[in-house]
Amino acid sequence: MAAAELRAELDSRLLQLLGDLEDLEAKRAALNARVEQGWLALSQARYAMGAKAVGPLQYASRMEPQVCVCTGEAQDGLQRFWVARAGAQTPEEVGPRETGLRRRKGLTRTAELESSQAPRDPLNWFGILVPHSLRQAQASFREGLQLAADMATLQIRVDWGRSQLRGLQEKLKQLEPGAAQPVTTEAGQ
Template structure:
């Protein structure tokens, strides 16, 4: 009876694992398509604006992330990745602005901390009126980032499933030495 329950659990885990593998393959194909579409749109933008107008020389001297990757642990103990829009302040900027207090002569004014501006859209580095193909490239790469986070979560779930599958196979071997 225990072997039958173990086999049923093994079968359901194997079906879940195969479904996850199929989903991972679908997401990989979608990621490849998005990246290819992004590079194609970027090359169209370079053609429309000129090769020297879209390149590393137009990047800002200080870049700030638009999205951050976060992780959490699900109920079953697996990690899940997702993207969140970056806030106006990054963790490196949190804390005192000066390392020590100084005594000054005369009336003292308390300087108000300057709020950090929200992350600027990188498309503005290339001018105000950018071609539509540059916006398409940005959208394609953003979708690719989301797909990459989904794929990382899925890969963790697949690895966990494979380990569970091996454990169940070992238990089945111990119950029925000639089986599995």
């Protein structure tokens, strides 16, 4: 009876692994398409604005990230990745930073702090009226970044699923010698 339950668990894990591999392959194809669209839109913007108007010479001397990749633990205990806006506060960071009372005088100081903390849009480095293709390139690369974070999460799930399959195969091999054959997959390596 234990061998039958073990085989059912093995089948279930294998189906989950195959589903994750299918999702991973779809996300890889989507990422490739997004990057391709981004480069195409960027080359269109360079053509519209001129090759020298869109290039490294227009980059700001001091760059600040607009997004950051965060990591945490999912419900199943595996590590997961997601993209968050830079400067966005997590629930743990919200609350008073100082203890005691503060005296507020004037609005100039707080206005300066707020303006310096807000991330600036990098498209403004290239002028105020940038071509639509440059905005499309930015959006495409942002979507690609989210896809890359999703792919990293899926890759962790695939690796965990493979290790679980190997463990179940070993248990089945101990119960029924010669019954379990190793399952090999080519994706991810």
